[in-house]
Structures are given as C-alpha cells and as structure tokens.
Amino acid sequence: MGNKNRNPWLAIVALALGAFSISLAEFLPVGLLYEISRSFDVSEGTAGITVTSTSILAALAGPILTLAIGRLDRRVVVLGLSLLLIVSNAFSMITTHFFVLVIARIILGISVGGFWAVAMTAQAQLVPQEKIAKATSVVLGGFGIGTVISVPLASFMAAHFDLRIVFTVGCMLAIAVFIIQFILLPRIPMDQGVRGKDFLELMKTRKVITVFFIAILTVGGQFAAYTYITPFFQNVTGIGPDLLSAVLLVYGLVSFISNFAAGFIAGRSLKGLLVGTVVIFLISLLGISLFEDNVVISIVAFIIWAIAWGMAPLGLQLLVYSTAGNAIEAMSPIYVGIYQLSVSLGALIGGLVVDMTNVTGAMWLGTFSFALVLILLTITTTVNNNRSLVSRTE
Known part of the structure; x- marks a missing residue:
C-alpha cells in the first residue's frame, strides 16, 4: 500500500464527492436539452452535442492521461482535475454562446476521463488490501448518486429558474469539493504507471x-x-x-x-x-x-x-x-x-x-x-x- 493516512476513509469520501460532482456535471445537460435548445437557438439534436463533446474527450483523456501521468502523485492529479471541473462549470455559467458552452463541456470531458482513470487505483493506495472492494463501492456510490439526481434536478431547476442558475449550482459544488479534497487527500505516490x-x-x-x-x-x-x-x-x-x-x-x-x-x-x-x-x-x-x-x-x-x-x-x-x-x-x-x-x-x-x-x-x-x-x-x-x-x- 502507498501512503498511509490516519483517516483513510475521509480521503475515500473526498474521492466519492469528486465522483458525485463530476457525474452531476456530466449528465446535467440530459435534463436541460430543451432549455439549451431554446436559450442558444439550436435544435435539440444539436443541443445533444453538450453530452457528446464531454464523452468524446473523456474517452480520449482516460488512456492518454494514464500514460502521461506515470507515477505522479495522484493527489496532485485529482486536484488538477477538480480545478478543470470548476473552470468548465464557470464557463457554462457565464457564456451566452453555444460554441463556448461546447468548449466548457470539452474541458469537463478531460476532467471526467482523467478522474476515472486515476480514482480506482488511487483509492486502492489509501486502504488495506482487504478493504479495497469496500472503498471502490463508496467511490462508485458517489457516481451513482450523481447520476440519480442530475437529470431530475436539472429538469426541476430549469422549469423554475434561469438555465445558468443550474450551472451556478454545479460550479459552487465543484469549488466545495476541491476544498474538501485539498484538506482530506494525502499524498498518493505510485510505484509504477501503466x-x-x-x-x-x-x-x-x-x-x-x-x-x-x-x-x-x-x-x-x-x-x-x-x-x-x-x-x-x-x-x-x-x-x-x-x-x-x-x-x-x-x-x-x-x-x-x-x-x-x-x-x-x-x-x-x-x-x-x-x-x-x-x-x-x-x-x-x-x-x-x-x-x-x-x-x-x-x-x-x-x-x-x-x-x-x-x-x-x-x-x-x-x-x-x-x-x-x-x-x-x-x-x-x-x-x-x-x-x-x-x-x-x-x-x-x-x-x-x-x-x-x-x-x-x-x-x-x-x-x-x-x-x-x-x-x-x-x-x-x-x-x-x-x-x-x-x-x-x-
């Protein structure tokens, strides 16, 4: 096991919160397609690019970042990816141009792909071997909760508030998660990379x-x-x-x-x-x-x-x-x-x-x-x- 932490499960919770905030941000547009279409004057099919652009970059970022980061401290990597999540939400919150919204979703894709490429191996360094399965379930639980509430939350908020309020909530959540991760995550060195x-x-x-x-x-x-x-x-x-x-x-x-x-x-x-x-x-x-x-x-x-x-x-x-x-x-x-x-x-x-x-x-x-x-x-x-x-x- 890598770096030992007095409270390893707090670090696991920090990773789970990262999984929650990332999954929430990724799937929010599924509940916002009609509002995105109306606000940016594009078809609903075109509005779907806000989903596809994120996923395409996530698909590329996972393997590429896994190779690029090598044995780099996973704490540094996770915090960097959380910063990208904040930047993505901030751009989505303030933009009035569909092209900029797509760029923001591309940035999010890098964060999503990178996070899932390192989160599973990072959490395995934080707990004893016999606790890895439990730690994995906690992290994946964060993802599950995010996917559960993202679409209905977006649909409800879009029906009662301006579209950008939804992205504002996402941005505030991302900032809070970054602070929690900065405090709770220890150094997570790796013996070797893929x-x-x-x-x-x-x-x-x-x-x-x-x-x-x-x-x-x-x-x-x-x-x-x-x-x-x-x-x-x-x-x-x-x-x-x-x-x-x-x-x-x-x-x-x-x-x-x-x-x-x-x-x-x-x-x-x-x-x-x-x-x-x-x-x-x-x-x-x-x-x-x-x-x-x-x-x-x-x-x-x-x-x-x-x-x-x-x-x-x-x-x-x-x-x-x-x-x-x-x-x-x-x-x-x-x-x-x-x-x-x-x-x-x-x-x-x-x-x-x-x-x-x-x-x-x-x-x-x-x-x-x-x-x-x-x-x-x-x-x-x-x-x-x-x-x-x-x-x-x-």
Whole structure:
C-alpha cells in the first residue's frame, strides 16, 4: 500500500464527492436539452452535442492521461482535475454562446476521463488490501448518486429558474469539493504507471474485444434513447414540467435501488444478470416506442427501463473484472474510454436520428441496439457464471 493516512476513509469520501460532482456535471445537460435548445437557438439534436463533446474527450483523456501521468502523485492529479471541473462549470455559467458552452463541456470531458482513470487505483493506495472492494463501492456510490439526481434536478431547476442558475449550482459544488479534497487527500505516490504495451496486449485478446462490443452497444443504446427522453416526454407524450421532474426523480431512485438487486443476481449468474437486464431494456423501450402518446404506459415503461439501467453498470463492471484478470489496472482506463465513447456515440447518433425523423426515432434506435446485445450475449462464450469474480468486487 502507498501512503498511509490516519483517516483513510475521509480521503475515500473526498474521492466519492469528486465522483458525485463530476457525474452531476456530466449528465446535467440530459435534463436541460430543451432549455439549451431554446436559450442558444439550436435544435435539440444539436443541443445533444453538450453530452457528446464531454464523452468524446473523456474517452480520449482516460488512456492518454494514464500514460502521461506515470507515477505522479495522484493527489496532485485529482486536484488538477477538480480545478478543470470548476473552470468548465464557470464557463457554462457565464457564456451566452453555444460554441463556448461546447468548449466548457470539452474541458469537463478531460476532467471526467482523467478522474476515472486515476480514482480506482488511487483509492486502492489509501486502504488495506482487504478493504479495497469496500472503498471502490463508496467511490462508485458517489457516481451513482450523481447520476440519480442530475437529470431530475436539472429538469426541476430549469422549469423554475434561469438555465445558468443550474450551472451556478454545479460550479459552487465543484469549488466545495476541491476544498474538501485539498484538506482530506494525502499524498498518493505510485510505484509504477501503466505502459503502452499493456494496452496493446489487452486489445489483442478476442474476449476483451467482445466485452467492449457488449459495453458499446449497451451504453450506446442507453444514451441514444435516454439523452432525448426529456424532449420525448415534453413534445410527444405531453407531460408537464412538474410531472416530468417527478418521473425523472423516480427513474433515478429506481435505478439506484436496482443496483443492489443486481449484486444479488450476479452472485448466482453473471450471464443471467446481463441477459435479464437486456430483456428488461427491450421490453421497456418497445413499450415507450409503440405507445408514445399514452402517458400511463410511457411512464410505466420508463420506470421499468430504470430497473435495467440500474443493473447494467454493475453487470458490465463485473464482466470487465472477470475478463481482465491481473491486467485490471490497464483495462480500467480503456473501459472508461469505451464507456464514455459509447455515451457520446449513442447521444450523437440518437441526435442525428432525432433530426432526420423525430424524437421517437431515438427510442427505436435504443431498442435496436439492445436487440443486438441480446443476440451477442446469446451466442458468446465470453460471459461465465464464476461467483468468485463477484466476491472479489463486493
């Protein structure tokens, strides 16, 4: 273990707060697309660039920064990335030009990708070996809470306040988190960094490539549809802003809770978890796509969708763990890059479909993506039911 800290769990909480503030900032625009479109006079598909630009840079920043920082003190790296988060929120808060907003989101992407590239290895240096899994769950818990409240919070605030107030709240939170991290994080030296050949060796493995395809289709399918769920409910289903905020909040809460159910299922069958998750995705998205103008069916299908999305990240993470073996430190930043790239590709392609057809087209695109995942999971032998991989991560 690296530098010992009298109160290592305070440092872990500081990292979890970083995960919370970064995930909140990353996904706020999903609940703001309509307001961004109206405020900056761009189409809703174009407004989706505020999601894709962040994810593209995050996908690139993860592996690149992992190589660039080498053995640099992870405390310095985390604080630097938190400063970038503050800068991004500040630009988003003050700008009146869409181009500048996109630049701010690009800066955020560097912070997001860099944070996830170093956070998992950094927290492992702060606690004893037997506590690493618990520390990881705390950090990922911060991310989970951020994703749960980001969209409903943005939707609620945009309905009652100016758009820039939302970014102001994000900026204030980022400043508070930086101060907490500055106080609580100790030095986190690393014995060695990841080498380029470590990445290359992984990318030559067929099982690794299969896992990445599953991740791309799953995450891409999610964000091809979910990025445009706010304009879908507003323009197609006709839900008012207050009801929409409540529905989005329920979605987030159900997703958060279903994550725990995913752990229970994974302990018995990882492939069962993954296949079951994809089937739930298909049922919910088909319901929304086929009954788009029915308020009750659309809301019920959306909540069912929340169950699937709550289980998907854990299932994918366990799949990565089971495939990487001893190469997890090298595979993690690649997976971060793949994950973020999938967010951007899903939102981008979904935006193109929205502009070419309508918002419901994004829901059908997500349905098609999950149909491909189900086929891939059915025919692949990559996924096994090894319970030991679950126990290593709990």
